[in-house]
Amino acid sequence: MAPLRSWFPIPPASHFSLANIPFGIISTTANPKPRLGVPIGDHVLDLALFTANNGFARQSTIQPHQHVFSELTLNSFAALGRPVHSVVRKYIQDVFLENTSYPEILKDNAALQKEALVPLKEVTNHLPLEIGDYTDFFVGRNHAYNCGILFRGPENPIAPNYDHLPVGYHGRASSVVVSGTPIRRPFGQIEAEKNNPIQSPCLRLDFEMEMGAFVCKANKMGEPILIDEAEDAIFGLVMMNDWSARDIQFWESTPLGPFNSKNFGTSVSPWVVLIDALEPFAAKGLPNAQQTLPYMQQKNEKNQYDIKLKVDLTSQSGQTATVCKVSATELLFSFPQMVAHHTIGGCPMRVGDLLGSGTISGNEPGSCGCFLESTQGGKVGITLSGGEKRMFLEDGDTVTFSGVCGTEDGGLVGFGECSGTILPALKL
Amino acid sequence: MAPLRSWFPIPPASHFSLANIPFGIISTTANPKPRLGVPIGDHVLDLALFTANNGFARQSTIQPHQHVFSELTLNSFAALGRPVHSVVRKYIQDVFLENTSYPEILKDNAALQKEALVPLKEVTNHLPLEIGDYTDFFVGRNHAYNCGILFRGPENPIAPNYDHLPVGYHGRASSVVVSGTPIRRPFGQIEAEKNNPIQSPCLRLDFEMEMGAFVCKANKMGEPILIDEAEDAIFGLVMMNDWSARDIQFWESTPLGPFNSKNFGTSVSPWVVLIDALEPFAAKGLPNAQQTLPYMQQKNEKNQYDIKLKVDLTSQSGQTATVCKVSATELLFSFPQMVAHHTIGGCPMRVGDLLGSGTISGNEPGSCGCFLESTQGGKVGITLSGGEKRMFLEDGDTVTFSGVCGTEDGGLVGFGECSGTILPALKL
Ligand SMILES: [Ca+2]
Ligand SMILES: [Ca+2]
Numbered sequence: 001m002a003p004l005r006s007w008f009p010i011p012p013a014s015h016f017s018l019a020n021i022p023f024g025i026i027s028t029t030a031n032p033k034p035r036l037g038v039p040i041g042d043h044v045l046d047l048a049l050f051t052a053n054n055g056f057a058r059q060s061t062i063q064p065h066q067h068v069f070s071e072l073t074l075n076s077f078a079a080l081g082r083p084v085h086s087v088v089r090k091y092i093q094d095v096f097l098e099n100t101s102y103p104e105i106l107k108d109n110a111a112l113q114k115e116a117l118v119p120l121k122e123v124t125n126h127l128p129l130e131i132g133d134y135t136d137f138f139v140g141r142n143h144a145y146n147c148g149i150l151f152r153g154p155e156n157p158i159a160p161n162y163d164h165l166p167v168g169y170h171g172r173a174s175s176v177v178v179s180g181t182p183i184r185r186p187f188g189q190i191e192a193e194k195n196n197p198i199q200s201p202c203l204r205l206d207f208e209m210e211m212g213a214f215v216c217k218a219n220k221m222g223e224p225i226l227i228d229e230a231e232d233a234i235f236g237l238v239m240m241n242d243w244s245a246r247d248i249q250f251w252e253s254t255p256l257g258p259f260n261s262k263n264f265g266t267s268v269s270p271w272v273v274l275i276d277a278l279e280p281f282a283a284k285g286l287p288n289a290q291q292t293l294p295y296m297q298q299k300n301e302k303n304q305y306d307i308k309l310k311v312d313l314t315s316q317s318g319q320t321a322t323v324c325k326v327s328a329t330e331l332l333f334s335f336p337q338m339v340a341h342h343t344i345g346g347c348p349m350r351v352g353d354l355l356g357s358g359t360i361s362g363n364e365p366g367s368c369g370c371f372l373e374s375t376q377g378g379k380v381g382i383t384l385s386g387g388e389k390r391m392f393l394e395d396g397d398t399v400t401f402s403g404v405c406g407t408e409d410g411g412l413v414g415f416g417e418c419s420g421t422i423l424p425a426l427k428l
Numbered sequence: 429m430a431p432l433r434s435w436f437p438i439p440p441a442s443h444f445s446l447a448n449i450p451f452g453i454i455s456t457t458a459n460p461k462p463r464l465g466v467p468i469g470d471h472v473l474d475l476a477l478f479t480a481n482n483g484f485a486r487q488s489t490i491q492p493h494q495h496v497f498s499e500l501t502l503n504s505f506a507a508l509g510r511p512v513h514s515v516v517r518k519y520i521q522d523v524f525l526e527n528t529s530y531p532e533i534l535k536d537n538a539a540l541q542k543e544a545l546v547p548l549k550e551v552t553n554h555l556p557l558e559i560g561d562y563t564d565f566f567v568g569r570n571h572a573y574n575c576g577i578l579f580r581g582p583e584n585p586i587a588p589n590y591d592h593l594p595v596g597y598h599g600r601a602s603s604v605v606v607s608g609t610p611i612r613r614p615f616g617q618i619e620a621e622k623n624n625p626i627q628s629p630c631l632r633l634d635f636e637m638e639m640g641a642f643v644c645k646a647n648k649m650g651e652p653i654l655i656d657e658a659e660d661a662i663f664g665l666v667m668m669n670d671w672s673a674r675d676i677q678f679w680e681s682t683p684l685g686p687f688n689s690k691n692f693g694t695s696v697s698p699w700v701v702l703i704d705a706l707e708p709f710a711a712k713g714l715p716n717a718q719q720t721l722p723y724m725q726q727k728n729e730k731n732q733y734d735i736k737l738k739v740d741l742t743s744q745s746g747q748t749a750t751v752c753k754v755s756a757t758e759l760l761f762s763f764p765q766m767v768a769h770h771t772i773g774g775c776p777m778r779v780g781d782l783l784g785s786g787t788i789s790g791n792e793p794g795s796c797g798c799f800l801e802s803t804q805g806g807k808v809g810i811t812l813s814g815g816e817k818r819m820f821l822e823d824g825d826t827v828t829f830s831g832v833c834g835t836e837d838g839g840l841v842g843f844g845e846c847s848g849t850i851l852p853a854l855k856l
């Protein structure tokens with residue numbers, strides 16, 4: 001596929017080629033009020049400014065909804081629905097094309113370019129949507145298998161329900177933060193000796209490499225979103241780090257699942273990549289040995305996306321290691337299937353709800369999406385560039401996810417980064 | 429204790445004596461805009477109207493915050509903090525006292541009485557607070573023991589962590605509804621034969637009698653609410669029915685806990701009873717054989733409330749049965765202890781968050797807070813007034829909770845009702 005050529009300089013290695021056009025919430029020193037922005041190459045198009053300067057003057061579909069671009073979150077834009085997202089994305093692409101149909105809007109408007117195109121470095125990102133409810137699934141089957149061996153034993157690592165439904169649990173919406181927010185090492189109960197807990201800072205702090213999906217469609221309580229409508233319920237994707245306190249998790253999770261081990265912080269990347277931008281990279285996920293029940297049968301077999309994910313660690317002293325490389329196709333169920341399952345009993349979704357995929361791990365060495373797996377539960381250390389070792393995360397460590405689809409030739413569709421640095425536990 | 433005597437007629441059997449003064453959100457046919465109301469006997473004081481007619485003219489503490497009484501939820505009122513709630517409650521009590529200090533406000537103002545005191549029957553209730561996150565705990569130890577026998581076996585019914593921490597899971601905030609909202613029987617996956625699920629309407633639909641607490645204090649991510657501050661974090665209590673689909677729950681809950689079996693609807697009673705009103709009924713909860721870790725040690729040993737709870741069932745044909753009578757003291761941890769535990773790792777609370785106690789059951793026959801226990805997992809039927817039998821809930825059944833403290837002599841402090849009627853499953 002030939003890349004879309006622009007009159008505006010877009011570095012070929014940028015995650016934000018014209019093939020992408022993701023959406024986020026930005027502020028700047030000059031204008032601290034949060035508003036919508038679209039990254040293009042090394043810059044961000046300030047959509048509030050663009051709108052105020054008649055940027056959408058030539059677009060009758062969008063005009064009645066222009067107010068959404070000046071809001072504090074993406075929720076109202078998301079609520080307009082996928083057909084409108086599609087129109088907005090294509091229009092912005094067109095405005096930046098070498099042969100744009102609308103040269104007067106920006107290409108020939110040097111004054112607006114100067115004002116509305118802010119260098120990415122000068123932009124502060126905020127949480128892209130207000131999240132009503134957050135659900136974390138567990139559909140990375142390799143991860144479930146590897147953890148099952150550690151927790152359930154090698155005879156029976158996968159529970160009987162696993163292949164029949166996307167296993168998941170309700171998460172804590174208030175603890176979801178945007179990339180760059182520091183993460184404080186949590187206190188909690190950990191087992192000092194068998195069945196004998198103490199209160200202590202977490203000693204086995206971990207990351208989890210996941211994809212997150214934001215919901216753009218609401219349903220009434222008692223009325224499911226059926227599988228054929230569920231694709232239109234996904235606004236777009238982000239990368240998600242479900243920071244996990246393994247020792248707290250191990251002690252607290254019987255019988256109702258993880259709780260404080262997961263609610264001290266979950267980081268998401270700032271730019272929501274629309275499903276339209278990902279569709280060229282649609283691919284099959286993991287095969288399922290079980291026949292899926294009718295309410296989750298999806299016509300489209302290519303219901304995952306071949307996003308190349310990478311996890312890098314940098315220690316306080318600056319030593320580094322790439323600790324995971326994996327494709328986002330290593331999942332057993334798709335986000336539309338998760339929506340269909342989540343709502344089959346009538347659970348109400350609201351626009352802005354966040355669904356996490358669960359940790360994504362491959363089968364090869366170096367493809368595990370968390371330390372619990374790659375260090376085999378804290379047994380095999382990972383060596384950083386200068387010789388430091390890691391079983392779990394130490395204070396001052398920075399974990400950075402990146403994710404990208406496609407090639408520089410065709411124009412990258414990337415997620416940028418999702419990062420967080422570990423602060424030491426409070427002294428209590 | 430002598431009752432507080434009022435110039436306004438308050439039937440002695442009313443849950444809403446002057447000793448109570450709970451808060452809720454109301455609307456009427458005449459004025460459909462939701463606003464705050466306080467039930468007094470058989471009437472509700474419309475706080476928006478009362479405020480607009482200088483009801484708080486004599487109260488300098490409240491005056492700068494009067495706008496909160498016209499809002500759509502109790503969140504802003506709750507956020508003012510317990511000392512302000514206390515002043516407002518005492519002021520409203522005083523306005524209704526026989527020997528009120530402020531006769532001109534309402535006692536001698538027949539016009540305002542007529543306008544601002546609406547018959548309870550004419551009022552529509554709405555969800556009292558906007559709920560950011562909802563957590564359901566499991567600290568009814570008798571319930572945990574009885575369910576443990578069914579699920580874990582009689583040798584080891586209680587998990588090793590149970591007495592050390594308030595076990596809980598994140599619930600679905602979007603599915604919390606006010607009393608009176610019908611509950612649709614959920615569809616879902618149930619095990620037809622061992623490890624072989626089908627999609628089906630739930631066949632084992634249950635209620636769970638719980639108390640709910642609304643949070644009135646926010647904390648920053650990473651900074652716990654310590655136990656000594658946690659009492660001030662509880663705005664007040666409601667009754668809560670955590671409707672549960674036992675067959676869906678049984679199949680889905682390994683290893684991450686209940687999910688769709690709990691997110692199709694949770695009902696709360698409409699009036700939030702302030703902690704101040706409950707304090708005369710403070711009592712010790714269940715004894716704990718384990719030493720509680722320091723971060724949960726509460727100075728006040730009487731950290732539960734002797735609320736007399738009752739569950740009534742009415743079938744579509746009008747047959748009835750009282751299926752549970754139990755005291756809310758049958759809990760192992762208090763709500764302040766739940767707050768301290770929930771935030772010890774830094775999880776952020778927001779004003780309006782809801783905490784459920786878990787099902788409250790006693791040890792005697794007739795004191796089980798759900799059918800799973802009282803029918804021994806669907807083995808021993810319960811007989812209604814006209815001979816109908818129940819193992820679980822049938823379509824058209826109405827479940828009604830009531831809860832009350834004190835005596836008619838002293839003035840009742842009650843919760844009114846929390847009810848819901850089961851609608852048949854959709855045909856999918
Ligand atoms: Ca996870
Ligand atoms: Ca419950």
Ligand SMILES: [Mg+2]
Pocket residue numbers: 171241242243244262263264265266
């Ligand atoms: Mg998390």
Ligand SMILES: [Mg+2]
Pocket residue numbers: 599669670671672690691692693694
């Ligand atoms: Mg529920």
Ligand code: NI
Pocket residue numbers: 064065066
């Ligand atoms: Ni609009």
